[in-house]
Structure formats: C-alpha cells, structure tokens
Amino acid sequence: MISKKVVLRFPKDIADKPLISDICKKYDLTFNIMKANIFPRKEGVLTLEISGNDESFYKGIDYLKENGVELTFVEESIKRDEDSCYHCGFCVAVCPTQALTIEDRKTMRVELYKDRCIACGYCVKVCPVKAMSLDSDI
Ligand code: SF4
Numbered sequence: 001m002i003s004k005k006v007v008l009r010f011p012k013d014i015a016d017k018p019l020i021s022d023i024c025k026k027y028d029l030t031f032n033i034m035k036a037n038i039f040p041r042k043e044g045v046l047t048l049e050i051s052g053n054d055e056s057f058y059k060g061i062d063y064l065k066e067n068g069v070e071l072t073f074v075e076e077s078i079k080r081d082e083d084s085c086y087h088c089g090f091c092v093a094v095c096p097t098q099a100l101t102i103e104d105r106k107t108m109r110v111e112l113y114k115d116r117c118i119a120c121g122y123c124v125k126v127c128p129v130k131a132m133s134l135d136s137d138i
C-alpha cells in the first residue's frame, strides 16, 4: 500500500477529461482532495493524496503523465534551507498538517516531516529568513 500527495497540473486542452476517475476505475486507486483550482476551459491545478497498492499506484501515475498531466510529488518539492533556519517556530504556528512541528520542548527544534506536507505555502510566506521553499511549478 502506498499513499502520496501530488500536485497535478491539467493543461487547458485536457482539463475536461475524466482522468482522475479513470485511474480510480482502471487501477483501483482512491484519492482525497487537498486543494483545487479549477475553472471551465482553463488550466486546472489539483493537489490530491492518491492511495493504492504499489504497482497500481505507479501505473496510475504513468497513465496521468501519458495523458498530458504535469505531476509533482509534494514531498520532493518542499525544502528547508538548514543553514538559514534558526528554529523560531513561526512556520509551526501556520502549518495546517503538522508537517512542521516542535517535539522536543527542551531544544525547541522545528522538525519537518515532508510526507505530511500539502504544499499550502503558508510556511514559505511567514518564514522571516526565507528558509522554506516550494518548487516553482507547484
Ligand atoms: S519560520 Fe523559517 S526560520 Fe523559523 S523555524 Fe520555520 S523555517 Fe525555520
């Protein structure tokens, strides 16, 4: 079983194709919508958590790519510059998923769990030293 958060960009010419329902039917995958920017006859961007067995998951991902969907895995896109971060905790206060969290109250170190990130970008906006970043295509 595998479950990953992905950002899917649907160019205008394929925005009306039922590709997500296709992968659910063809490969027995399930999904949760984390974020959606969809407008009729325009490019659409969806952030989904897609789940299924390992082989089916990657077949579904390949199917989306073959049909023109531009796809980015969220956990590969969120980054922290460890040299710049001084563990102030501002980002912890705004992170909706506890991808950024403080576990050790003695050190107050801010931990980053990339697999929990949903690419909302709030941490990028509040970090005073710009230590947090998301790939520009997200
Ligand atoms: S806001 Fe920036 S400097 Fe502060 S803990 Fe988060 S990443 Fe580090």
Ligand code: SF4
Pocket (backbone or CB within 6 Å): 078, 094, 095, 096, 097, 098, 099, 100, 116, 117, 118, 119, 120, 121, 122, 123, 124
């Ligand atoms: S983009 Fe930043 S604030 Fe948003 S979920 Fe990811 S780590 Fe948390």
